[in-house]
Amino acid sequence: xxxxVLHLRHKIIKYKGLIFRVCYYKITTCKDFMNTILIxxxxxxxxxxxxxxxxxxxxxxxxxxxxxxxxxxxxxxLEGLWYPNEGETVVGVVKEVKNSIVEVDLxxxxxxxxxxxxxxxxxxxxxxxxxxxxxxxxxxxxIILIFPRLLKSGQLLQVxxxxxxxxxxxxxxxxxxxxxxxxxxxxxGYNGLIYIKGGDMALAVSAILKVAxxxxxxxxxxxxxxxxxRELEVTxx
Amino acid sequence: MANMLNKPExxxxxxxxxxxxxxxxxxxxxxxANVLKNAxxxxxxxxxxxxxxxxxxxPKEVVPRHFLDPERAVIKCRYAMAPFSSLSDHGRSGPNRRxxxxxxxxxxxxxxxxxxxxxxxxxxxxxxxILQSDGGTRAAGITTxxxxxxxxxxxxxxxxxxxxxxxxxxxxxxxLDMLEDNYSDADxxxxxxxxxxxxxxxxxxxxxxxxxxxxxxxxxxxAGKQISKIQRQALIDVYE
Amino acid sequence: xxxxxxxxMNSINLAKANYIKELLSRDLREDSRALMxxxxxxxxxxxxxxxxxxxxxxxxxxxxxxxxxxxxxDTMKDTPDQGNLVVSAELLPLASNEYDYGPPSPxxxxxxxxVDRGIRAGQCIDLKDLFIEEGKAWTAFVDLYILNFDGNLFxxxxxxxxxxxxxxxxxxxxxxxxxxxxxxxxxxxxxxxTATTFAKIGQKIVLDPDANEEAVASTRLxxxxxxxxxxxxxxxxxxxxxxxxxxxxxxxxxxKHAMLKDYISAQSNK
Numbered sequence: 001x002x003x004x005v006l007h008l009r010h011k012i013i014k015y016k017g018l019i020f021r022v023c024y025y026k027i028t029t030c031k032d033f034m035n036t037i038l039i040x041x042x043x044x045x046x047x048x049x050x051x052x053x054x055x056x057x058x059x060x061x062x063x064x065x066x067x068x069x070x071x072x073x074x075x076x077x078l079e080g081l082w083y084p085n086e087g088e089t090v091v092g093v094v095k096e097v098k099n100s101i102v103e104v105d106l107x108x109x110x111x112x113x114x115x116x117x118x119x120x121x122x123x124x125x126x127x128x129x130x131x132x133x134x135x136x137x138x139x140x141x142x143i144i145l146i147f148p149r150l151l152k153s154g155q156l157l158q159v160x161x162x163x164x165x166x167x168x169x170x171x172x173x174x175x176x177x178x179x180x181x182x183x184x185x186x187x188x189g190y191n192g193l194i195y196i197k198g199g200d201m202a203l204a205v206s207a208i209l210k211v212a213x214x215x216x217x218x219x220x221x222x223x224x225x226x227x228x229x230r231e232l233e234v235t236x237x
Numbered sequence: 238m239a240n241m242l243n244k245p246e247x248x249x250x251x252x253x254x255x256x257x258x259x260x261x262x263x264x265x266x267x268x269x270a271n272v273l274k275n276a277x278x279x280x281x282x283x284x285x286x287x288x289x290x291x292x293x294x295x296p297k298e299v300v301p302r303h304f305l306d307p308e309r310a311v312i313k314c315r316y317a318m319a320p321f322s323s324l325s326d327h328g329r330s331g332p333n334r335r336x337x338x339x340x341x342x343x344x345x346x347x348x349x350x351x352x353x354x355x356x357x358x359x360x361x362x363x364x365x366x367i368l369q370s371d372g373g374t375r376a377a378g379i380t381t382x383x384x385x386x387x388x389x390x391x392x393x394x395x396x397x398x399x400x401x402x403x404x405x406x407x408x409x410x411x412x413l414d415m416l417e418d419n420y421s422d423a424d425x426x427x428x429x430x431x432x433x434x435x436x437x438x439x440x441x442x443x444x445x446x447x448x449x450x451x452x453x454x455x456x457x458x459x460a461g462k463q464i465s466k467i468q469r470q471a472l473i474d475v476y477e
Numbered sequence: 478x479x480x481x482x483x484x485x486m487n488s489i490n491l492a493k494a495n496y497i498k499e500l501l502s503r504d505l506r507e508d509s510r511a512l513m514x515x516x517x518x519x520x521x522x523x524x525x526x527x528x529x530x531x532x533x534x535x536x537x538x539x540x541x542x543x544x545x546x547x548x549x550x551d552t553m554k555d556t557p558d559q560g561n562l563v564v565s566a567e568l569l570p571l572a573s574n575e576y577d578y579g580p581p582s583p584x585x586x587x588x589x590x591x592v593d594r595g596i597r598a599g600q601c602i603d604l605k606d607l608f609i610e611e612g613k614a615w616t617a618f619v620d621l622y623i624l625n626f627d628g629n630l631f632x633x634x635x636x637x638x639x640x641x642x643x644x645x646x647x648x649x650x651x652x653x654x655x656x657x658x659x660x661x662x663x664x665x666x667x668x669x670x671t672a673t674t675f676a677k678i679g680q681k682i683v684l685d686p687d688a689n690e691e692a693v694a695s696t697r698l699x700x701x702x703x704x705x706x707x708x709x710x711x712x713x714x715x716x717x718x719x720x721x722x723x724x725x726x727x728x729x730x731x732x733k734h735a736m737l738k739d740y741i742s743a744q745s746n747k
Contacts, residue, residue, distance in 0.1 A: 037473050040350075040387050041395035041432040056352070056394060063432065065352060065392035067472060078476065079278070079390030081296070093488040105488040109296035109359045127491040140357055153499060156492050162390065193489070202509065216476050273625050274538045275573050286526060290624065292571030300577065315570055315578050320620045321528035321544025324657050327618045364571040364578075366622070368542065369525050 036071075037078070037216075038064040050075040053083045069216050078216055082108060082161035082191050084134045084143050091151070091189030094128045104130065104145060106191040107158060112143040122150055129156060129195055131187050151187065154197030157205055159212040161192035166215040167208055173221060178207045181228040203231055244420050247405045254410065254417070261411045261456050263400070263463060268381065268471035270388045278389025280471065282381040285414055286371035291381040293389040296359035304360070309353035311360050314344035316378055318367040339375045346379055346399070346428045346437045352392040361391060372415035376400050376426050379438065384468050388475065396472075397437060398464040399428035402453035404445060409452045411460050423449075427457050431465050434458065494693040501681045506690075508537075513684045513729055518737075520636060520744040522644040530645025530664065532744070534637040537687055538627030540572075543637035545645045546618040547664075549609060549655045560607025560614035564593035566621035566634065573626035573688075587713070589621065591672075592634050595701035595709040599670035602642065606665050609650050617642070617664070628687040631699045631711070635672040636741060642666050643745030670708050671737035672701040673730040677716055684729065698723065700730040704738075 038044070042064045044055055054077045055062045067078040084090075092112060096103040102114040102124045114124075114132065124130075129152075132145035159167065168175050168188055179186045183199030186208075196204050207228055214220055245255075253259060264285030273279035276292035283289075299305040304313075316339040320328040332340065347363065363386070365378040379399035387396055403413045404423040418424055423443030430437055436454070445453065497507060504512060516537030525531040530545035550561065566589035568576045576582075596602065596619075607615040619642065621634045646660035676686035676694035686694055696716030701709040707727060712718065718726075 037476065039396055039469050039472050040393040041430075054392070056392075058394075063394065065394065066390050067387055077390070079388060080392070081390055093492040095488040107489055109298075109356055127488060127495060129492050153495075155496050156489065158489070160390070273540070273571065274627065275625050276571055279571070288525065290571065294570075294574055297574065313578065319544060319622060320565075320618065321525065321531070321546045324527040327546040327548050327616075362570060364569065366569060366571060366624075368544075368622075369527050371527075 036069055038068045038070065038075075040065050040067070044075060048073055048075050051077065053077075054080060076216075077162045079160070080162045082164075084110070084137050084190070086134055086136060088134045088190040089131060089188070090134060090143075090145065090191045091129065091131055091156070091187055091193040091195050092145075092191065093156070093193075094124045094126055094130060097124050097126065102148075104132070106143070106189070107193055108143075108161075108191050110137070110141060110143050112145055114145045114148050120148075122148060124148075124150075129154070131189070131195065134190075151195050151197070154185070154195050155201055155205070157194040157196060157208060159192050159194060159208065161190065163212040163215045164188060164190050164192060166220065167194070167211050169221065174211060174224065177221065177225060178204055178211075178228065181232060182207070200232075200235070203228070203235075206231075245416070247417055247420060248408070254405075256414065260408055261460065263412045263460055264414065266464065266467050268384055268467055269474070270384050270471045271475045276385070276389070278385045278387070278391070280381045280384035280388060282377055282384075284373070284377045284380075285412075286369060287367070287374055287377045288369035289365065289367055289374065289377045289381045291363065291365045291378065291385040293361065293363055293382070293385045293391060295361040295389075295391075296356040297362070299358065299360040305358055308357055310351070310356040310358075312344050312347050312351065312353070312363060313360050314340045314347070314363045314365070314382075316340045316343055316365045316367070316375065318370060318374070322367050322370045339378070342438055342440065343375065343379055343382065346397060347382070347386065349435075349437050350393045350395045350397055350430060351386065352394065355392060370415070372413050372418040373401050373426070376412075376428070379428050380464060380468065384471055387472055395430040395432045396465065396468055397428050397430050398461050398468060399426060399438060400457055400460055400464060401426040402457050404443065404449060404453070407449075409449060409456055411456050423453075425450075425453055427454065429458065429461050431461055490689065490692050493689050497689055497693055498679055501678055501683070504681070506683065508687070512681065515632075515685045515733070516687070518636070518740055520640050520740055522640050522744045528641075529648065529660065530641045530643075532637050532640035532644060533624075534633045534640065536627075536629060536633040536636070536685070538625060539629060539633045539687075540623075540625040541630065541633040541637040542622040542624055543634070543641040544620050544622070545641045545664075546620070547607075547615045547645070547647060547655075548618065549613050549650060550616045552608070552612055552614045556604075557612075558608055559604040560609075561616040562593070562596065562602060562604065562619065563616060564596065564619045564621070564638065565589045566592070566623065566630075568623045568626070568630075572623045576623075576626070587711070588630055588634060591631060591699060591701075591709060591711045592619075592621065592638050595635060595670045595672065596638065596642075599668045599701070599703050599706075599708040601639070601666055601668045601670055603665060603667055613650075613653075615647065617645075626688060628689075628691040629674050629685050631674045632672045632685060632737075635670065635701060636737065639666075639669050639671070640741050640744055643669070643741060668703050669738045669741055670701050670703050671734050671741070672699050672709075673726075673733045673737075674699045675726045675729075677718065677722075682722060682726070684733075698726055700727055702727075702730050702734050704734065 092104040182204040376399040425441040428438035528544035645664040649659040
């Protein structure tokens, strides 16, 4: 199925001490949507915006290191691990409680800890589900978490971490849509763990899994909306 | 090496091989990625009569701890043949000396391309199970494991492939099956990084001249384009 | 935290475990099954060419591959007129994050032995039928390969072993040697034994536990039956059952046998 992609680009032009910002469209024709999927070792064109974790440079060229898709001139990973950034929300489970630190399992290869402060009144127990924020990553080995909050008696769902941005959606549109349809409270961790409580949990789970499975497809917000409407109609009947 | 006294004729009168292939023709190859639920990545390959399953787990905790490398991840690799994989004998389960050697050279292939320095103090596990064997299983194993690694999202500099070349009399042949493996005059499995053309695995036994070695490698690099294409399609088909 | 299965249970499973217990208190399961339902079952036979018999069974997320190899071997002194049956199982590292490289674990050995007992006790194969000639008889090697673990390996392995045996062929034997390329007759299977496994979680009993449920189960009971008799049983893990619970479980195992047997024979007669 051939189709055309329009990329909106900006260009800064300096002319006689003045700076102009020029907008223009770049047109890419794709013979096939699937042709835009890149595999490890594929050359990345120079004008592609990229996430630092999914390419490497060799000489003057950059190459892909994971399964990626070219989306509006951006390199978006299809598979890959979570590389924590400051301020990201995570969902995890308390693994070990010591005097001064609490170790949290984020289902990730990095160790995650909360440093207890005397002001914290939370009594952590092993197996508790918590939500927290990434404060910093120390030495590529330990994630330090802050602002922990206990989450009680809900369901834990695990998806691939690279799918999380799509599940959240632009300005929370996707997750907002799912939770308004299902009346569930959904907390999404960037590490791929998702906490769901209340409402139609089964529907929320299947909607999230649908987004994760089809994360690379265009027009997803609309198709998920249709899916939710259809499913709710069935249950109401 | 099998009994050389009953050595069968490996080339037909019309110059083709016993299974009707041309000298530089691959056996039918199909790969499917993402076939196992628990594994981070997996792939299943049917290559001629070979059936190979590969799975990848990790990065995960290193056990036992003394294998740990504070600077980079370590790759643990297991290549094993199922006891029911060959027609003749019921094999003994568990790795034998041959399997341990193949596991080692396979690990060393992937040490070159996986970006190990991203995950210090962890292990990446590659597990290759040969369910049905008909010659060239180590090459099939490496080709399958590369797809499984990409499917797992483990960052790699390239998607490697592997295939063997060999010699019958003075002719160079590609992708030896079991019979050719047993009776040919040389067998040379090779793994290649297609982006750079670097050779990551090279094993050989038999007899080859310098020219034949070069011809063999050229044949492999040419056939590699087809293998790479099939690997790519397998990875893309996951998102259909 | 260690489960009674002996391996380290990660804390995420523990969080899931709490959720499973809470659901079960309302007679619900994670995948919305009834307490006494199996997951979806699919069986494929004769998928490997080099093995004399083969079958792959998917029981929900659990996937077991079984290969049957026949080899001519010298007969045993105490049983000169019959062949032999050897069942083994491997929990492959590619099946689960928890399985490690190394020698067979106690879990794998238990699995193989329980399947072996059922096949023998049910007289599924007449070992006398494997006799070739004076001093020679076939040994049937049944190898269970666990490809993906999602709980209840016992029932899936029973189905895989029975399907692979039912689809197996016997090679030709000529001039003191087996001709493995020529398969002359079907292996005779006289009886089909199927297993049904129950897990006890809190005070509730569920059939066909998945991995999450097995991780929280206090105890487990496998009952292998044919049409008339109980052929093998194995209680696992450290908890206990009451006599009443066992009686009920046996009734259900007989009930499920007809369905499981139909699945197996439908596949192997294809």
